[in-house]
Amino acid sequence: MIVTFTANPSLDRTVALPGPLARGEVQRAVSVRQESGGKGVNVSRALVASGLESLAVLPGADSDPVLAGLRESAVPFISLPIDEPLRTNVALTEPGGVTTKINEPGPVLAADQQEALIKLLLESSRGATWVVLAGSLPPGFPDNFYATVARRIREAGNGNAPLIAVDSSGTPLAAALTDAGTPDDGTGTSGTTTGSGKPDLLKPNAEELAELAAAAGFAPASGDELEADPAAAAAAAAAVVRSGVGAVLATLGSKGAVLVTADGAWLATHPPVAAVSTVGAGDSALAGYLLAHGRGAAPADCLRQAVAHGAAAASLPGSTVPAADQTTPDAVTITALRKD
Numbered sequence: 001m002i003v004t005f006t007a008n009p010s011l012d013r014t015v016a017l018p019g020p021l022a023r024g025e026v027q028r029a030v031s032v033r034q035e036s037g038g039k040g041v042n043v044s045r046a047l048v049a050s051g052l053e054s055l056a057v058l059p060g061a062d063s064d065p066v067l068a069g070l071r072e073s074a075v076p077f078i079s080l081p082i083d084e085p086l087r088t089n090v091a092l093t094e095p096g097g098v099t100t101k102i103n104e105p106g107p108v109l110a111a112d113q114q115e116a117l118i119k120l121l122l123e124s125s126r127g128a129t130w131v132v133l134a135g136s137l138p139p140g141f142p143d144n145f146y147a148t149v150a151r152r153i154r155e156a157g158n159g160n161a162p163l164i165a166v167d168s169s170g171t172p173l174a175a176a177l178t179d180a181g182t183p184d185d186g187t188g189t190s191g192t193t194t195g196s197g198k199p200d201l202l203k204p205n206a207e208e209l210a211e212l213a214a215a216a217g218f219a220p221a222s223g224d225e226l227e228a229d230p231a232a233a234a235a236a237a238a239a240v241v242r243s244g245v246g247a248v249l250a251t252l253g254s255k256g257a258v259l260v261t262a263d264g265a266w267l268a269t270h271p272p273v274a275a276v277s278t279v280g281a282g283d284s285a286l287a288g289y290l291l292a293h294g295r296g297a298a299p300a301d302c303l304r305q306a307v308a309h310g311a312a313a314a315s316l317p318g319s320t321v322p323a324a325d326q327t328t329p330d331a332v333t334i335t336a337l338r339k340d
């Protein structure tokens with residue numbers, strides 16, 4: 001079973017515009033839709049859509065629309081009741097798929113609620129194959145939250161802990177790398193990265209990869225530069241892998257994705273799709289990777305399914321996530337890359 005953890009879930013409200021976004025103008029929406037979202041929630045939704053077992057761990061009052069949406073779509077979840085409502089994130093989509101997103105900060109969770117969430121996650125992830133720690137952190141959370149949680153999952157697993165994937169951004173993402181100890185400092189116990197709280201898998205986009213690579217001491221490059229140059233993205237990801245992370249799956253938008261492990265580096269590309277909404281494409285890519293990993297697929301084929309899932313998600317409206325049978329892995333081209 002794959003457990004996902006979303007500290008800052010959202011009700012995703014997608015407003016489809018009839019034309020380009022016009023700042024300062026009144027525009028009439030063509031349609032509006034709402035889905036339960038947040039990065040970990042989306043990974044769970046995508047896994048469940050393909051018939052996999054997944055459990056979403058998140059905060060939220062029983063009556064919160066985010067939880068109601070999960071119930072409606074039969075996505076298993078366990079929540080820590082809180083008083084404040086979860087946030088609403090708005091996506092404005094233009095014809096052609098250009099998406100503008102406005103994400104709220106989310107409810108404030110006190111230190112005791114943060115600890116209760118960690119405990120809920122530790123209990124829920126016993127026996128899991130993977131734990132996915134995903135998304136931004138609500139206000140008041142320490143930046144090193146993911147590093148701490150990863151270490152505690154490893155400690156609780158006592159040599160038999162689930163693998164850990166992290167998909168976040170900004171300081172919490174960088175801290176998942178820099179505050180997680182070193183491979184030989186004895187702070188952790190299992191995973192492909194023994195002896196640290198470092199993730200077994202990181203799933204950055206190009207911009208996040210640039211930040212991670214800088215945190216790993218790699219020569220600075222911008223997200224745009226990495227997105228335009230998969231070889232540079234692979235070199236940046238390799239620097240992150242050398243710092244003790246098991247694997248980096250870097251999604252590069254319409255350019256596909258790069259996977260780097262200790263053993264190799266690959267680029268996967270998909271023929272262009274008619275993009276409708278890119279929201280959740282990265283989360284779907286991570287779900288595709290995990291789905292193939294669970295089948296025992298080789299790294300390049302995990303990457304293939306990741307890109308197939310990401311492309312399918314971009315062609316669907318709002319935060320809709322695809323099922324495996326809506327994806328076209330055979331259309332994906334894999335190229336081996338140098339990793340240093």
Ligand SMILES: O=P(O)(O)OC[C@@]1(O)O[C@H](CO)[C@@H](O)[C@@H]1O
Nearest residue numbers: 010037038039089103135136280
């Ligand atoms: O504000 P965060 O946590 O970084 O991202 C939240 C979010 O944009 O991520 C998902 C798409 O990846 C959406 O469902 C959700 O609205």
